[in-house]
Amino acid sequence: MTSVLVSDEVGSTTTRLVFYSLLLLATGIWLFHRWQKQSRLHRMGDLLPGPAYFPLFGNALLALKFNKPERFIDIAWQFADKYGFVIRGWIGSKLVVFLANPEDVEVILNSNVHIDKASDYKFFEPWLGEGLLISTGNKWRSHRKMIAPTFHINILKSFIDVFNENSKNVVAKMKNEVGKTFDVHDHMSGVTVDILLETAMGITKKTQDKSSFDYAMAVMKMCDIIHQRHYKFWLRLDFMFKFHPLYKTQQKLLSIIHGLTNKVIAFKKKVYLENKAKGIIPPTLKELTEGTALESSDVLANNAKTLSDTVFKGYRDDLDFNDDNDVGEKKRLAFLDLMLESAQNGTHNISDHEIKEEVDTIMFEGHDTTAAGSSFVLCMLGLYQDIQTKVYDELYQIFGDSDRPATFNDTLQMKYLERVILETLRMYPPVPIIARELKQDVKIVTNNYVLPAGATVVVCNYGVHRHPKHYENPNTFNPDNFLPENMANRHYYSYIPFSAGPRSCVGRKYALLKLKILLSTILRNYKSFSDVPEQDFQLTADIILKRRDGFRLRIEPRKRVPSTAA
Numbered sequence: 001m002t003s004v005l006v007s008d009e010v011g012s013t014t015t016r017l018v019f020y021s022l023l024l025l026a027t028g029i030w031l032f033h034r035w036q037k038q039s040r041l042h043r044m045g046d047l048l049p050g051p052a053y054f055p056l057f058g059n060a061l062l063a064l065k066f067n068k069p070e071r072f073i074d075i076a077w078q079f080a081d082k083y084g085f086v087i088r089g090w091i092g093s094k095l096v097v098f099l100a101n102p103e104d105v106e107v108i109l110n111s112n113v114h115i116d117k118a119s120d121y122k123f124f125e126p127w128l129g130e131g132l133l134i135s136t137g138n139k140w141r142s143h144r145k146m147i148a149p150t151f152h153i154n155i156l157k158s159f160i161d162v163f164n165e166n167s168k169n170v171v172a173k174m175k176n177e178v179g180k181t182f183d184v185h186d187h188m189s190g191v192t193v194d195i196l197l198e199t200a201m202g203i204t205k206k207t208q209d210k211s212s213f214d215y216a217m218a219v220m221k222m223c224d225i226i227h228q229r230h231y232k233f234w235l236r237l238d239f240m241f242k243f244h245p246l247y248k249t250q251q252k253l254l255s256i257i258h259g260l261t262n263k264v265i266a267f268k269k270k271v272y273l274e275n276k277a278k279g280i281i282p283p284t285l286k287e288l289t290e291g292t293a294l295e296s297s298d299v300l301a302n303n304a305k306t307l308s309d310t311v312f313k314g315y316r317d318d319l320d321f322n323d324d325n326d327v328g329e330k331k332r333l334a335f336l337d338l339m340l341e342s343a344q345n346g347t348h349n350i351s352d353h354e355i356k357e358e359v360d361t362i363m364f365e366g367h368d369t370t371a372a373g374s375s376f377v378l379c380m381l382g383l384y385q386d387i388q389t390k391v392y393d394e395l396y397q398i399f400g401d402s403d404r405p406a407t408f409n410d411t412l413q414m415k416y417l418e419r420v421i422l423e424t425l426r427m428y429p430p431v432p433i434i435a436r437e438l439k440q441d442v443k444i445v446t447n448n449y450v451l452p453a454g455a456t457v458v459v460c461n462y463g464v465h466r467h468p469k470h471y472e473n474p475n476t477f478n479p480d481n482f483l484p485e486n487m488a489n490r491h492y493y494s495y496i497p498f499s500a501g502p503r504s505c506v507g508r509k510y511a512l513l514k515l516k517i518l519l520s521t522i523l524r525n526y527k528s529f530s531d532v533p534e535q536d537f538q539l540t541a542d543i544i545l546k547r548r549d550g551f552r553l554r555i556e557p558r559k560r561v562p563s564t565a566a
Ligand code: HEM
Pocket: 132, 133, 134, 144, 361, 362, 365, 366, 367, 369, 370, 373, 429, 430, 431, 433, 434, 435, 496, 497, 498, 499, 502, 503, 504, 505, 506, 507, 508, 510, 511
């Protein structure tokens, strides 16, 4: 009897203890929530439309819904239907504002003030350090000033042979796929890294050894780890990540990547200094980009303007200079050579370590984006055979049945292919979102909402590109969306696959030129077929938009005849 009483007493004491602890915790959370709500960020954030949220967690529990990247897009559309194109969310006490109205996007992207990247970019830091993608302030400004001119059209033209040669190589590799269903992204990824090794670091097929192969593999695997850290929320926390096996893998991959970049920089610098001692000085960036002698075979001037020049002319970025002042093809120098040269001749103050960060950044930014873009184009053409026929007819007009490599002038004639590429990047933008951290309040156009300093702004390219106000049938693949008459009255910021404004993609012209040469070479050799309709694409919206179901394609050798002769 006594023991029953004692155990009852112990039981009720425990119950009381648990009850008071929970009460204390709930009061603590409630007080914290009250305090938070009074903060300026909360007061201003709560004026924006968005879903209800829980104290302490905010909308973070929605992450359980978003746990699979392929669900992100569906859920995002449901929210857009409910709240419109400005949506507020709280991740704990972090305010995130999603924007998809071009007028609002312009306010952010066209600004010289709101250029700071959001904290989500920190996963790149061990790899890219403070390279152009993540750096900010004066460092970003001075490096951007040095790097943007290295993407001048004259430099890009000197890469045409590299683009052609590697495109031919991938055509040869794809021969083994004839008659099978295969994932074309594997091939696009491989050829993209090969081209980058040569154009960013000057490592040619001839000078490639095992270390460059390991490097290419490591770059691909690092992209994958960063993707995983973005959507697996437990890997986002550094202390959790450090206990995960992926951390060790990352360390190994980084030693391969940085090992090679350091080795190549040291080697190139040695050669530069040896040559300098012998009086051999490579042409400066200025000489390569500001010559006067126009090659007669180059019909640049007005008709040399590509469709993209028109599409992107409202961006007001730093890439639209001097293109008419063309000097023809000159000696090929990789981006790394150009940076080393600028550093050595004193034009720019940049250390070897910083050059390494920029080369690594170009390798990352240039790789996954163009691999995804080219894979989407081939799948879309595989689905829409009538459009593929039109693309091939245009190519036949340019090349006939010859096997010759493409010239720069040929790429200017690929107007329909260019519309197909632009339309694919509209519907499937490789970079589906861009995130910035506000250091100052900013008033946007929609309802004059004020986004407070401290908020993270997420520009949703994917949503902007499918905005029903700006595209008549936003979910229909229609390259004619880029006919001049259809573009005439469209808001410039309704098409932002390369971002826009001062922090736009420096690789835009490189990417479009490369895509035209790569895709035209593949399409001159193969007809592509795709059996998965667009509504069954399983899109994964991590950093780079891809298909989780794989970019499945079938190919057959192309009979080189126009459709009229078929
Ligand atoms: C279809 C291909 C490509 C797409 C869609 C694309 C898209 C983008 C976007 C949206 C940004 C802004 C990212 C942000 O603010 O978070 C960006 C930045 C950048 N891109 Fe690209 N990109 C492509 C190809 C390339 C290539 C080929 C290179 C280099 C060879 C490159 C180099 C860069 C660099 C260095 C930045 C950082 C610029 C800065 O912050 O000043 N990109 N790109």
